[in-house]
Amino acid sequence: MTSRTHAVTNQPPPLAGYDVFGQDAALAEGVARYAAPDAAGEIADALGGLGRLAGSAEAQEWGTRANAHPPVLRTHDRYGHRVDEVEFHPAWHTLLDRAVGAGLTDAWSGPSGQLRRTAGFLVWTQVEAGHLCPVSMTHAAVPALRAEPDLARTWTPLLTSHAYEPGLRPVAEKRGALAGMGMTEKQGGSDVRANTTRAEPLSEPGAYALTGHKWFCSAPMSDAFLVLAQAPGGLTCFLLPRVLPDGTRNAFRLQRLKDKLGDRSNASSEVEFDGSTVAWRVGEEGRGVATIIEMVAATRLDCVTGSAAVMRQAVAQALHHAAHRSAFGGPLIEQPLMRNVLADLALESEAATALALRLAAAYDGAAAGSAQERHLLRLALPAAKYWVTKRCTPVVAEALECLGGNGYVEESGMPRLLRQSPLNSIWEGSGNVQALDVLRALQREPGALNAYLTEVGLAAGADHRLDAAIKDVLTELSDLDGVEGRARRLVERLARVLQGALLVRHAPAAVADAFCAARLGGEGGAAFGTLPGGADVAAIVDRARPRVG
Incomplete structure (x- = not known):
């Protein structure tokens, strides 16, 4: 029997079981205002479904668990082999699965694609913000890759896919992929032209070997990263895959995970490229920025x-x-x-x-x-x-x-x-x-x-x-x-x-x-x-x- 002194009164019920999209008048009205007429109904329906999931107790629990159990770095396996992997709680993968499935990495197709995706991003971030970092970078990698059409043909369908497939293996074996970014270095910060990571051309056209260090590299379990490095012709953009086409692991050495103020569910890392790291040039040399x-x-x-x-x-x-x-x-x-x-x-x-x-x-x-x-x-x-x-x-x-x-x-x-x-x-x-x-x-x-x-x-x-x-x-x-x-x-x-x-x-x-x-x-x-x-x-x-x- 509950003691009278422990009876709960004058406490609000949980804010759960509501539509995060539909009960946000400013958001719903804005989507209706800007959406293409032939797509407005479909967009509103999709956002309504996402909003109801976002407002559910189940989704809120996913966000809580992903933050209560932050990612863990594993540099080596039990036998001493280098693996450079980060382990996440299952809730992290569930959140990413729902985000990717809702099209939050795909704003580049269909009418009002950016509007639909931005509204969905606003809705789903309210569940948990950390996992939206790889979602954001994956979405944003698509226009950058257009500078290299051959790479874009391979990667764009995977980056805009609505299928989330975790795990490091060749992208040819996957239905969907995630992308990250590595620009910041410890000596330069926002001044990326001060970057010292070097890129040396290899015999394969467009391929380079990278040597250097990145001070912030977010979501290190992504399938590929856009990075900046100094090529012979100047600062250049590269696509660096975690797994090479032949199935071997690229040299992507995780040094440590950052202990951050917030964004606890997301892994932000320092990485080393040791001269055997392979990347493909995106755009012209010297045109990295x-x-x-x-x-x-x-x-x-x-x-x-x-x-x-x-x-x-x-x-x-x-x-x-x-x-x-x-x-x-x-x-x-x-x-x-x-x-x-x-x-x-x-x-x-x-x-x-x-x-x-x-x-x-x-x-x-x-x-x-x-x-x-x-x-x-x-x-x-x-x-x-x-x-x-x-x-x-x-x-x-x-x-x-x-x-x-x-x-x-x-x-x-x-x-x-x-x-x-x-x-x-x-x-x-x-x-x-x-x-x-x-x-x-x-x-x-x-x-x-x-x-x-x-x-x-x-x-x-x-x-x-x-x-x-x-x-x-x-x-x-x-x-x-x-x-x-x-x-x-x-x-x-x-x-x-x-x-x-x-x-x-x-x-x-x-x-x-x-x-x-x-x-x-x-x-x-x-x-x-x-x-x-x-x-x-x-x-x-x-x-x-x-x-x-």
Whole structure:
């Protein structure tokens, strides 16, 4: 018999058994807005199925187990033979199987392929973020491989396959494959031109022997990696398989796994290439950065999307908790100050989602030949990567606080989200790298700024605070002397103005008005929960709140 002192009261039920896609109004509406008419129904149905799985208790348990049992490095077998393998918990493989099966490595076929895949990535990241790293790199390797058509013909069907087949063996024997990336070296970091890994041509055309070290190589059990190395003609991109076509293991020496703050389920490693490591050239010698930049651009969108997903899950947990927890005479969600906090968090989450989906639609447009969309991506993507990933950590921290001490306990899942939250601001270039990339776009590609101004101009006249913010951006752009020192401020403004324009055009009036007041008009405070008195916080909270059942 349970003791009266241990009766559980005033605790929320688990947030399980809900549709992560269908109960995210900003996400579902955005997909309907941008999807090709002949594919909208099919995309929504597929995302609904994925969303219901993502919101199930079973899938949440997979994510918990994959993080509770992190990967283990095995450099040698019991007899002393070098094997260089990483063992994962079965939950990791289950998560990857579902992700690949849902087409999250395949955005390159079918109408609105990028939009469908980005929305699915946003949904499935809310289950567990670590395993989406190899999913992201596999997806992004496809455009880079187009620089070498012979390699692309072999690898693209495997990388875009919906079949997940773990294990190291020749890709000719597999129905699907995963790809990773190795650019960073200890002496260079983001300055990849400082890389010292050497590539010496072999007798086989296009084949090289690599010697060097990579400081960060994620998902080392992938089937192949895109890496940068110094060839005789300069820095060059290569495809390095784990298993060679004749079935022998390539020389891919795993030195150690990184002990990371978050992303615990994913193996990030240091690797050595010992001079017998074989790789195939992708693109021309000396064009390594230009070749791999397509991969970087695609993974940058995933950084935006992944941060939007982490924010959304944190806000959903906070809203659910507040709806079922009572304090001071009533449900937390009805307390005016708590409701202001929740509404403010929901605004940031919706703005991030709206921007991620607009970028995905721009990818689809650019793939269809639109120069305007291509130019928009050139400026808006690094700006979004800078700003959305920067907002993720404070959003998650505030959402955790909404759960009080419960949120600080591992079982709530909030600490895992908090540890994950800074990752995307670092991966694929930290904040300064993104800010400098925006400056390059402004200085070298006038079409990028024109596309951005055209996009935000579609909302001109709808809100005076947005109009004033656009004018402020133009004023700042008119004086680019010494701009590098204030680049972060400029990039932040570019991102917030674009978010405001999207919300003014597409979001309910309560959301758009509150965002423009608090983020553009200076009527809100610096902390979350400081929306101005006229904001319709009840409507914002109701729109964002997930409901079980």
